[in-house]
Amino acid sequence: MNLKTKDLNLIMIYLNGWEEESRKDPGGKVFRAWKNYPFDVLNELERENMIRQYPKSLIVTKEGKTKAEGLMHQYLKV
Numbered sequence: 059m060n061l062k063t064k065d066l067n068l069i070m071i072y073l074n075g076w077e078e079e080s081r082k083d084p085g086g087k088v089f090r091a092w093k094n095y096p097f098d099v100l101n102e103l104e105r106e107n108m109i110r111q112y113p114k115s116l117i118v119t120k121e122g123k124t125k126a127e128g129l130m131h132q133y134l135k136v
């Protein structure tokens with residue numbers, strides 16, 4: 059898989075996500091996004107511990123948020 063494809067999908071997941079209350083950890087927060095991305099990209103990001111997949115949505119891990127923010131600086135100069 060092309061590294062840029064994976065990086066840009068992680069950025070898009072991050073930009074389209076939102077923070078909400080955790081269902082498993084009362085009082086905790088999670089960063090969630092809908093699962094509208096190529097499955098091979100999602101599977102690779104999950105193997106790298108950037109996301110956790112659920113049936114219709116996904117959670118961006120702390121590592122994933124940190125990486126996405128860094129990639130935004132790298133690619134988008136934000």
